[in-house]
Amino acid sequence: MPGTPLENTDGPEWMFDLNQPPREPRTDPRLPVVRDAVQLAQAQLQSLVTMVQSMESVIRDCSAGGMTNDEIAEQCSLAREAVDRVTSGGTLFAFPTL
Secondary structure (H helix, E strand, O other): OOOOOOOOOOOOOOOOOOOOOOOOOOOOOOHHHHHHHHHHHHHHHHHHHHHHHHHHHHHHHHHHOOOOHHHHHHHHOOOHHHHHHHHOOOOOOOOOOO
Protein backbone atom coordinates (compact mmCIF):
# COMPACT_ATOMS: atom_id res chain seq x y z
CA MET A 1 0.00 0.00 0.00
CA PRO A 2 1.60 3.28 -1.09
CA GLY A 3 2.21 5.84 1.59
CA THR A 4 2.93 3.40 4.43
CA PRO A 5 5.91 4.37 6.60
CA LEU A 6 8.12 1.66 5.14
CA GLU A 7 7.56 2.86 1.63
CA ASN A 8 7.78 6.54 2.43
CA THR A 9 11.19 7.74 1.24
CA ASP A 10 10.69 10.99 3.13
CA GLY A 11 10.54 9.15 6.47
CA PRO A 12 13.11 9.37 9.25
CA GLU A 13 16.52 7.79 8.64
CA TRP A 14 16.20 5.62 11.77
CA MET A 15 13.29 3.59 10.42
CA PHE A 16 13.97 -0.09 9.83
CA ASP A 17 13.01 -1.79 6.62
CA LEU A 18 11.53 -5.06 7.83
CA ASN A 19 11.87 -6.49 4.32
CA GLN A 20 15.67 -6.42 4.68
CA PRO A 21 17.53 -9.23 6.44
CA PRO A 22 18.56 -8.41 10.03
CA ARG A 23 21.86 -6.64 10.38
CA GLU A 24 24.68 -9.01 11.27
CA PRO A 25 27.01 -7.91 14.09
CA ARG A 26 30.32 -6.66 12.77
CA THR A 27 33.76 -7.20 14.19
CA ASP A 28 37.14 -5.64 13.61
CA PRO A 29 40.32 -7.60 14.31
CA ARG A 30 42.02 -4.45 15.64
CA LEU A 31 39.60 -3.98 18.53
CA PRO A 32 40.96 -6.83 20.70
CA VAL A 33 44.40 -5.21 20.37
CA VAL A 34 42.90 -1.89 21.49
CA ARG A 35 41.19 -3.63 24.43
CA ASP A 36 44.47 -5.22 25.53
CA ALA A 37 46.34 -1.92 25.18
CA VAL A 38 43.70 -0.07 27.21
CA GLN A 39 43.84 -2.67 29.98
CA LEU A 40 47.64 -2.45 30.08
CA ALA A 41 47.54 1.35 30.11
CA GLN A 42 45.00 1.33 32.95
CA ALA A 43 47.24 -0.92 35.04
CA GLN A 44 50.27 1.27 34.35
CA LEU A 45 48.34 4.43 35.16
CA GLN A 46 47.16 2.97 38.45
CA SER A 47 50.77 2.17 39.38
CA LEU A 48 51.79 5.70 38.42
CA VAL A 49 48.97 7.22 40.49
CA THR A 50 50.03 5.19 43.52
CA MET A 51 53.66 6.26 43.12
CA VAL A 52 52.75 9.94 42.67
CA GLN A 53 50.51 9.89 45.74
CA SER A 54 53.42 8.47 47.74
CA MET A 55 55.76 11.22 46.51
CA GLU A 56 53.16 13.88 47.31
CA SER A 57 52.81 12.48 50.81
CA VAL A 58 56.57 12.78 51.39
CA ILE A 59 56.58 16.36 50.09
CA ARG A 60 53.69 17.31 52.38
CA ASP A 61 55.35 15.59 55.35
CA CYS A 62 58.56 17.50 54.75
CA SER A 63 56.64 20.75 54.48
CA ALA A 64 54.73 19.99 57.69
CA GLY A 65 58.08 19.23 59.34
CA GLY A 66 59.31 22.75 58.65
CA MET A 67 61.18 22.48 55.35
CA THR A 68 60.61 25.34 52.95
CA ASN A 69 59.24 24.73 49.49
CA ASP A 70 62.54 25.95 48.05
CA GLU A 71 64.46 23.34 50.07
CA ILE A 72 62.10 20.59 48.99
CA ALA A 73 62.21 21.66 45.35
CA GLU A 74 66.00 21.80 45.33
CA GLN A 75 66.47 18.39 46.92
CA CYS A 76 63.88 16.74 44.62
CA SER A 77 65.01 18.58 41.48
CA LEU A 78 61.49 19.87 41.03
CA ALA A 79 60.21 23.24 39.96
CA ARG A 80 59.18 25.38 42.90
CA GLU A 81 55.73 25.74 41.32
CA ALA A 82 55.22 21.96 41.49
CA VAL A 83 56.12 21.87 45.19
CA ASP A 84 53.88 24.87 45.84
CA ARG A 85 51.02 23.05 44.12
CA VAL A 86 51.51 19.91 46.24
CA THR A 87 51.86 21.73 49.54
CA SER A 88 48.68 23.65 48.70
CA GLY A 89 46.76 20.38 48.40
CA GLY A 90 47.11 19.90 44.68
CA THR A 91 48.83 17.22 42.66
CA LEU A 92 52.47 16.89 41.69
CA PHE A 93 51.80 16.58 37.97
CA ALA A 94 49.51 18.99 36.18
CA PHE A 95 48.50 17.49 32.87
CA PRO A 96 47.18 19.78 30.15
CA THR A 97 43.57 19.30 29.16
CA LEU A 98 43.24 17.90 25.69
